[in-house]
Amino acid sequence: xxxxxxxxxxxxxxxxxxxxxxxxxxxxxxxxxxxxxxxxxxxxxxxxxxxxxxxxxxxxxxxxxxxxxxxxxxxxxxxxxxxxxxxxxxxxxxxxxxxxxxxxxxxxxxxxxxxxxxxxxxxxxxxxxxxxxxxxxxxxxxxxxxxxxxxxxxxxxxxxxxxxxxxxxxxxxxxxxxxxxxxxxxxxxxxxxxxxxxxxxxxxxxxxxxxxxxxxxxxxxxxxxxxxxxxxxxxxxxxxxxxxxxxxxxxxxxxxxxx
Numbered sequence: 001x002x003x004x005x006x007x008x009x010x011x012x013x014x015x016x017x018x019x020x021x022x023x024x025x026x027x028x029x030x031x032x033x034x035x036x037x038x039x040x041x042x043x044x045x046x047x048x049x050x051x052x053x054x055x056x057x058x059x060x061x062x063x064x065x066x067x068x069x070x071x072x073x074x075x076x077x078x079x080x081x082x083x084x085x086x087x088x089x090x091x092x093x094x095x096x097x098x099x100x101x102x103x104x105x106x107x108x109x110x111x112x113x114x115x116x117x118x119x120x121x122x123x124x125x126x127x128x129x130x131x132x133x134x135x136x137x138x139x140x141x142x143x144x145x146x147x148x149x150x151x152x153x154x155x156x157x158x159x160x161x162x163x164x165x166x167x168x169x170x171x172x173x174x175x176x177x178x179x180x181x182x183x184x185x186x187x188x189x190x191x192x193x194x195x196x197x198x199x200x201x202x203x204x205x206x207x208x209x210x211x212x213x214x215x216x217x218x219x220x221x222x223x224x225x226x227x228x229x230x231x232x233x234x235x236x237x238x239x240x241x242x243x244x245x246x247x248x249x250x251x252x253x254x255x256x257x258x259x
Contacts (some may be wrong), residue, residue, distance in 0.1 A: 008164075016109075016256050017044045017082055019192075021073055021212075023091030023116070024125075024186075025159035025179040027054020033245035041253065048076045050096075054136040057180045062155025064182075066125070066189035070099035077107050086255060090241065092186070095119055101197035104152075110255050111204040114248070115216045115238055117224075120206070121195075125187040131213030146186060156181035166211035166237030175239060201228045204255055206248070211237045230258070 020031040027046030035045045050069040052060035073096055075084060078181055085108050089097035095117025095207040101108055117128040126145075129174055131136045145157045159179035162172040207220040236243035 006061060014256065015034070015042045015044065016086055017046075018252065019046045019048065019076060019082070020074065020090065021048065021087065021089040021093040021097055022050070023089075023093045023160040025053065025157075025182050026058075026090075026175075026239075027178065027180070029054055030175075030179055030244075031238065031241050034241045034249045037246050037249035041243065041249070044248075045255075046076055046080065046082075048073055053180050053182060054178070058184070060113050060156065060181065062183050062185060065185045066070060066187075068104070069096045069186060073097070073100045074104055077104055083107050086110045086111045086112060086252065088114055088211065088252065089116050090114040091238065092125055095191055096123055098193070099191055101200055102193045103196070105196050105199040108200050110204065111200055112204045112206065112252065112255065113219065114206045114240060115208040115214070116205075116219075117215070119191050120218050121192045124190045127190070129215060132218040133213060137213045145184060151173075155184050155247050157184050157187070158231050163238070165239055167239045168237065168243050171192045173237070175242065202255070202258075203229045203230045204251075205229060206240065206251060207231065207233045208236050208238050208240045208243075210235055210243075214238070238247060 020035060022030050023026060025141055027049040031047045034185055035047050038045045049056050051070050052064045087097050087100065087108050087110070089112070094113045097111060098119050101111055118126065119128055129141050133141065146182055159176070162175035167175055205223050207216055220231050224231050234240050234244050234247060240248050
């Protein structure tokens, strides 16, 4: 697969390091084609998978928390001795990269929120759902998560079907086959921040416009015109790395050109 982009030449003069962080129930596998396009353009790409998900599903337990997942990604940056990282987080992954940025801001050049939550101090994933959706839609999401976690699955939440996120028809079976349950605790844990992440002055929010009800227009509206922020949009369902992997890669390389 070769990425075709008008900005390809200008974007690839200086190779960059990308760490692509997935969302709830997914794994590093979901970035397969975006990562391939970035690597073919000369960049270094890591696609870590959270404890308990993807190829690490054998480690799944109700005791996995948001803190576990933050440490997963911090561990990649530390063990691989990465710096000047473009750190991308999808959906729930926005919770994770915000925590990583707070602890390792000196290693990160740019934060990219891909249709993702941008939490503030002491907010949990569930808090963000309630903040960004109507009362009715938030209640529907949260009751579904809690019901299947507490009653049927020993504290693990079942994946939301790909159809609910309006993933393109041809990829829905793949997504549903690969997604795995995730600990409900990861959605309940509050994110505690020191404020050190504010040192990162390059930030991009990418809104996937092709699904509803989505919590993420709340953040896109909030960050338009804000210092240090750029907002872009993709006309696709929530899993932009699946529906539009090459277009996503081009947007990520635009970050390098802007820098």
